[in-house]
Ligand code: SF4
């Protein structure tokens with residue numbers, strides 16, 4: 001996939017229908033994901049900085065349900 | 074669908090209907106429409122408008138293929154028609170998105186009202202089927218669609234029979250128009266959700282989906298798809314027949330124990346007059362505006378609000394799909410809220426954790442609150458749950474539920490304090506229907 005231009009705003013998003021709530025993402029992207037009272041991920045809605053983008057990519061790659069992805073506005 | 078009416082019996086049921094509501098010049102109905110109990114057959118003194126009567130009132134529907142379609146979209150923009158399914162999104166903008174998204178568009182008339190207390194869409198489909206079908210035909214032509222669907226709940230027998238009959242009438246009369254077909258989905262609360270319809274028509278289950286692209290750009294089988302509520306389409310038809318006569322009316326469904334009444338009112342009508350035309354001068358305590366996923370508000374604060382969505386918005390409210398549930402002076406709002414949130418939790422399409430577990434958790438806490446058995450930390454817990462759930466489902470179902478409960482906690486603040494202290498402000502004569510179920 002082509003790398004988006006540097007000035008494109010990206011955010012981490014979760015497809016709640018797919019997510020199983022085991023919470024692997026919360027371990028891999030500690031600054032971007034916390035879990036709710038039932039163990040499901042609450043994902044930061046902030047635009048990703050260059051540093052957090054690396055964390056986000058790791059979480060996306062590790063999600064066993066393919067429920068996490070990077071979205072551009 | 075089996076309408077489940079979560080209404081507590083009160084003296085409200087006994088009050089006779091008041092004077093007929095104010096009717097605009099070019100009406101959809103021309104008289105109030107009633108439903109008795111949980112029955113889904115719409116009753117109106119004016120009866121069904123068959124093709125002959127419809128033609129006598131409106132003449133021929135203009136054809137909107139080619140340039141006429143583009144011109145008609147401009148007309149829809151000029152008159153400012155917005156969606157009436159609850160979202161109030163400008164119709165012209167949605168149609169343009171579909172038109173520019175590509176070829177072979179799919180248009181869907183959404184007649185699967187989710188709310189058990191709603192009734193306006195079934196009323197239109199049963200009593201004014203040709204207005205809805207004219208609207209769908211207009212959309213199909215203007216968007217150059219290759220498929221036009223009327224989406225209904227299975228089990229909505231009277232509604233389905235009416236549309237099937239109306240389509241047969243049109244065929245027999247040899248109308249030149251796009252082919253339209255009826256498709257039914259399961260009689261669930263959420264099968265009228267736009268993404269659920271798209272998924273079902275693409276061959277999947279009728280369950281909401283998480284989607285990044287809108288249905289308008291990539292819907293049924295990836296094709297541009299218009300999903301439009303049937304009241305919106307009926308208004309599209311009115312505008313196509315004569316834009317000048319486009320009515321500034323809105324349809325509301327007032328739900329009181331034992332019956333629902335669909336009223337066609339001018340948008341400048343105040344809530345007090347709308348409810349008064351059904352209940353007379355019965356003293357009210359509060360009102361749920363916008364249905365189960367709407368907001369509670371104290372009656373004294375909102376009886377002067379107009380039905381116009383702009384007026385509603387100024388007060389932080391939305392008419393949504395037009396459902397109004399008045400709460401009598403003697404009723405306990407927390408009990409009503411507990412019953413509604415429990416229904417909404419049960420209606421979850423059971424796909425997303427925050428919705429499945431979260432709404433159940435909220436429903437349990439609200440039930441405890443209503444039964445005066447809350448623990449010391451339960452109210453902050455409830456607030457935390459509401460904040461955590463909001464915006465986190467695959468569809469907007471949990472958001473509406475959160476909004477309704479949050480508004481109950483503020484509207485019935487005095488009841489909340491009393492219940493936490495083990496008392497109820499409405500103990501006594503008012504509890505006619507409280508402990509029946
Ligand atoms: S890793 Fe994927 S499936 Fe697991 S909790 Fe995170 S988003 Fe959900």
Ligand code: SF4
Nearest residue numbers: 422424425428466467
């Ligand atoms: S939020 Fe609830 S109703 Fe909506 S898709 Fe998820 S589980 Fe289904």
